Amino acid sequence: MAESEEEVDVLVQRVVKDINNAFKRNPNIDEIGLISCPEARYNRSPIVLVENKLGVESWCVKFLLPYVHNKLLLYRQRKQWLDREALVDITCTLLLLNPDFTTAWNVRKELLQCGVLNPEKDLYLGKLALSKHPKSPETWIHRRWVLQWLQKECSPSGQELKDQAEPRGDAVGRRPCERLQRALQEEMRVCADAAGRYPSNYNAWSHRIWVLQNMAKDNLKVLHDELSSTRLWVSMHVSDHSGFHYRQHLLKALARELSQVGEMELHPTQQPNGESTAGASDDNHHNDVIPQLFHEEMELCTDLIESYPGHETLWCHRRHVFYLWHQWRREHLQEAGSQSPPLTHIDVLLSEEPCDEASASQAMDVDCVLDGSKHGSYTQDTKRLKRGPRLPHPGLPSEHTFVSRILTGCRSPEQSCFAIAYRKWLDSVIGQ
């Protein structure tokens, strides 16, 4: 079983070449993986390409990895020269097997800077590495470096420099904003994939937030699009705290951006600050959109809590959305001042009411079950009644109604626990 150094050398050369050829043969490889195979059989390559999946038989890793790792370190210590093509291939092989090897990513940074490596190719390698190691911190960190570098390249001053050098006729020479647009959309896809491969993937979702802030610059359209595109995802991952945190981030960003837009519409010659005179018709734009966003999020939350009892994330999400809503409402009522008449019917509903169960009933609840004496059955009729007319915007009374509704006929002990804790939180944190 022991391989001589020459044999290992030959094997490694072959494997590196095979990996390289696989990518040449199939530019659509979208996933890599390790094939459990403790011993080499026959005399065939450990690299397996089936449809768009690249597999590496596990027996070769213990030969491959130390050898390639060592070769790169020798290059770094200037003890052994490697030409640029070899560096690309070697780092590619290394990173597919061990994407947290910072040195290899740093070599690729250098290759990018001297134009040997194309950023899209490098991002593609990262995407593949993430298909096997969806959390890999070094991969995400390197990705952010590449994206920042790409942004600099595509900036007006960066473009001038490039045009002065050589004209590039390939896809890389495409208009910069298009290139960045594609990169942005691709990042969202990569984040979504990685999030799906590991529950509550902190690094993937943090990266997604970074992309919003640094690439999309909190653009309203992107924020809205992200809110719609993640809605289905979170509905299928109801315990994914990171996914819901992302939606909380989107709501906060949207509320902030829309408010600024609202300010600028009101005072085009002034800088947006916290002040605003109430009553102008322009105010209605963001005064309606933002509550609508919160209302829809609460509805989504309600649906999911009812459909999937006992998931702490959903209750945590509800708290946060309600808290954000509560804060926003307070700020904007303060801004409007006490002398302004209610702008819309929303304001009437928003006024604080004492939050005891007796006064919590609203017209639509008259025929519904609120009292604790009815246990067990949660009939279709009651459900229909409760879902009837459109719910008013969230407020303390409606939240207490919601909790009571959940507790009635609740069969999940965790769900009861979370509901009671939520009510306690409403009283101690919001209702003071």
Add this chain to the structure above:
Amino acid sequence: SCSLSITVHVFSNLIMEEASPPLRCFSESHSSELFSDDGVQTVTSREQVSLTLSISYVCQFLARCQSPTGGFGGGPCQHAHLAPTYAAVNALCILGTEEAYEVISREKLLDFLYSVKQPDGSFVMHVGGEVDVRSAYCAASVASLTNIITPTLFDGTHNWILSCQNWEGGLGGVPGLEAHGGYTFCGTAALVILGKEHMLDLKTLLRWVTSRQMRFEGGFQGRCNKLVDGCYSFWQAGLLPLLHRAFFKEGDSTLSVSSWMFERKALQEYILLCCQNPGGGLLDKPGKSRDFYHTCYCLSGLSIAQHFGNKDLHNELILGRDENRLVPTHPVYNICPEKVAQAIEHFHRLPVPVQTGPTPSAMDQS
């Protein structure tokens, strides 16, 4: 009844990992120091003896990990990075000999810290690297132990850390991110070192961290709705001593005088019953394999759960046999309190170095 035996094995194939020998030095030596020598010939006692004999060897090795421009890297000839710097300084303080203290080049360490300091008060983990709140803790820990804090070193740092606290009450890696156990500990401990922990929303933080103890398992999760993990026995439970002290300083009269504000017995049960590898070493949860990191942090958490209070007011709650008792660990530095005191005493006899390297604004931030 619960029995506890630890054997520290050396893994031979860690050369591929960038995660560093200094970190292993720290986790191994801290794991060992938590066991006091009780006279019983356990494998651990033997390891301790051999460790004593090889203190010099470890000092020499860590010296080779020190960068000529200051700070420690993941291995000899590697660039300095705050994580191995934290681990190396802690390991040297655990060793606690003159030789160990002298390994640290304080002037260069200060230069290194300035080289990773950012204008907004945060620190990158290494030159050219990214910011996250762990770096502030690593920097504050090493700077306070070795007495190299200058008036400007931590300018703005406490404000930056505070901005990492989110509505949940915990802290994220950078402002705006999800609250996370590891980051929350680092941010809070850093603020304690800087004397600014009272600026946090302590009540919300308390609510968040106490909610992270799992009702069924008894151990802690890192974030809401995640699974339990043995290492959070320290990162999360370790917050309660810090919070207790903070509330005490505020004059809170309702504070317990006998226990931290978490279920100490349940945590000990989780660690002892679920986190031990039969061959020695500790782990995340049943089914996972052992590693040095989990061994270190499960044991640290066990110590936190066993010991309440300080020298003046001390209360022990040892689950299972007496031999399960570990020595107390310092809730900020996570090395034994005597070693902290000894290091601080040694380094405070020396003057604070003068910064000689370039300031952050002068450096090329690429």
